[in-house]
Amino acid sequence: MAKQILVGIREQDLNEVAHYLMIYLPFNEELCSYTDNWLGELYENKYPLVSKGMWSAIIDLKTHKILNWKQEFGCLYFQAKVCDSGTYFLLDKDKKVICKIADYVPNGLIPETDDCGDYIRLRINYDGTIENWPDEPDFSDFIEGVGIVEKIDTSIEEEPILDTKVEFTYSQLMAKLLRLPKHLQMEIGRALIANASEGFEEEEDEGSL
Incomplete structure (x- = not known):
């Protein structure tokens, strides 16, 4: 109700x-x-x-x-x-x-x-x-x-904060990243570079076969 x-x-x-x-x-x-x-x-x-x-x-x-x-x-x-x-x-x-x-x-x-x-x-x-x-x-x-x-239902319907599909444009994502502290920005940057490097190496290995 x-x-x-x-x-x-x-x-x-x-x-x-x-x-x-x-x-x-x-x-x-x-x-x-x-x-x-x-x-x-x-x-x-x-x-x-x-x-x-x-x-x-x-x-x-x-x-x-x-x-x-x-x-x-x-x-x-x-x-x-x-x-x-x-x-x-x-x-x-x-x-x-x-x-x-x-x-x-x-x-x-x-x-x-x-x-x-x-x-x-x-x-x-x-x-x-x-x-x-x-x-x-x-x-x-x-x-x-x-x-x-005679008694109020005090339950609250909370929206899930996990398992929710969230889509961002590149500019929105960058804006959110730039709000983070510098050390976190650097850590995320390193992780992205490492991930991209791994993908590049895998493509090279597949191309050499």
Whole structure:
């Protein structure tokens, strides 16, 4: 079921009852990015809040802060094209799950409001505060077409990060390689040269037969 809400919870209750929002989404470098708020440059260090191919955050709806943000991440702008691949949980003050959406982005609550359920765009300060979080959140996405249940299914459908066919153009591959540390670039270069040399030697041996 794409949308679930605990029995007894009504839309008008959510402003009072919902204290936290948990977000899970697959982090795809082609669809997700961090940009330095000050320099406007793509942030290419280890991506904050990403583990095993998944981006996850828990947001305090009262303070608009990402609770698992670290100050050393700095001030960043996070943008992700998510469409229907994310999962969103509303939690009460005791961090008990009361609502779930496994569907399009609830942009009535998550910026920006005019993104039609496709994008998440967050301007994050060094302390985890989201600058562009709405002052008057709209929880209607969690109510419309929802299924009433006695217990929320908290499972998350993760996209596989292995055994996935990935195709890159030469320029895309080189761009990714050049992001790596110099010593890794050199190691990969040596391996490619060695591999090419072996192939050349095999062709010569076959030609001499």
